[in-house]
Amino acid sequence: MRIRTVAVVAAVGVTLLAPASYSAAAQRPAAEANAPGTASTPGGEGTVRAADLLAATRTCTEISHGKYRTDDGARAVVPVCGTRDTVFWTADMDIDCDGRPTTACNRRTDPLFLHTTAFQQSDGRHLAAEHLPYVVVPGPSHRWNHTRHGVTGGTVAAVVHGDKVQYAVVGDTGPVDLIGEASYATAQALGIRPDPRSGGTAADVTYIFFKGSRAVPIESHRAAVDRGEALARQFVRGDQGLSSRG
Numbered sequence: 568m569r570i571r572t573v574a575v576v577a578a579v580g581v582t583l584l585a586p587a588s589y590s591a592a593a594q595r596p597a598a599e600a601n602a603p604g605t606a607s608t609p610g611g612e613g614t615v616r617a618a619d620l621l622a623a624t625r626t627c628t629e630i631s632h633g634k635y636r637t638d639d640g641a642r643a644v645v646p647v648c649g650t651r652d653t654v655f656w657t658a659d660m661d662i663d664c665d666g667r668p669t670t671a672c673n674r675r676t677d678p679l680f681l682h683t684t685a686f687q688q689s690d691g692r693h694l695a696a697e698h699l700p701y702v703v704v705p706g707p708s709h710r711w712n713h714t715r716h717g718v719t720g721g722t723v724a725a726v727v728h729g730d731k732v733q734y735a736v737v738g739d740t741g742p743v744d745l746i747g748e749a750s751y752a753t754a755q756a757l758g759i760r761p762d763p764r765s766g767g768t769a770a771d772v773t774y775i776f777f778k779g780s781r782a783v784p785i786e787s788h789r790a791a792v793d794r795g796e797a798l799a800r801q802f803v804r805g806d807q808g809l810s811s812r813g
Contacts, residue, residue: 609756611731611761615799620727620770621702623803624655624674626646631711635746636771640649647711655775656714658747659698660728662754663739664763668696672751677763685740690782694738696750700724701738702774703748712744718776721785727773728757734780747772766798769782775802 611617631647637659645658649752664672665681676678684694684701694701702724704713713719722737726749733756741748749772751761760766777798782791 577771582710590664607800611733613732613734613796613799615796615803616799617727617730617732618777619787620725620732620799621773623805624775627655629649630716632653633710635705635710636733636744637747639745643744647746652778652798654705654713654718654774654778654782655773656746657771657773659769660754660757660759660772661767661787662725662761662763663692663701663703663719663741663748663750664696666694666696666699666750667692669695671697671761672763679763682706684738686738686785688786693810694750694786695728696738696752698728698752699738699750700733700753700766700791701733702735702753702755703739703741703750704737705746706743708743713737713740721783723777723780723791723798724800725775725777725795726753726757727775728759728768728771731757732799733794734788736785736791737776738785747774749774777802 588712627648628650629646630649634643635645635647635658636643637645645656648655664677666672666678666684668674669684672680682693687693690786704718705711707713718737720737724735726735731752735749735753738750739780751763754761754766759768777795780794780798782794784790
């Protein structure tokens with residue numbers, strides 16, 4: 568896996584600083600695992616199957632101006648793809664342990680630990696990577712600017728690995744030329760080793776972002792699951808053009 572570089576950090580309330588077509592290739596935190604109305608399938612959380620989400624992302628219309636590397640020194644091979652209502656890519660997963668220090672995420676467990684995240688909770692505190700499933704998006708650049716495609720802090724995402732689906736939010740930003748990173752909690756829920764030093768997986772993770780959506784508040788995983796499940800159903804049915812706002 569790559570040597571993780573320092574993430575781009577945005578101040579609270581500051582907005583962070585678009586095409587070709589071809590074919591692109593758990594559980595919830597314990598406190599919410601058995602919450603009413605969020606029944607899980609054996610392949611992760613929610614009722615939308617991983618296979619159906621992957622089928623819906625089989626064709627890539629590239630919206631990035633160039634491709635991303637998954638690791639330092641690797642070739643740039645990953646495009647950002649898009650539809651009217653989604654942005655997605657398939658890459659590796661490196662582990663982001665940044666945010667509020669916890670038992671698993673701190674300067675002792677992660678030499679590159681930062682106590683900040685690009686986006687903050689409703690109470691102003693930074694996110695906790697050990698507890699909140701969140702995804703890291705590349706920092707804005709000429710290659711791709713996430714904010715111009717309806718993706719920002721709190722945007723709801725479905726992360727797919729194998730037969731598992733995990734809902735998450737956009738919680739941090741990373742290097743402008745690298746892609747494929749998510750929080751400790753996201754990896755753990757997908758059955759991926761979450762150790763920030765030696766964890767992650769080298770390939771086959773698909774990240775699907777629902778444009779214009781938000782989990783409110785950002786720290787509510789239940790909000791991400793409820794919104795993400797509804798939007799994922801629309802996506803696999805091909806209901807393009809339906810609103811993802813809210």
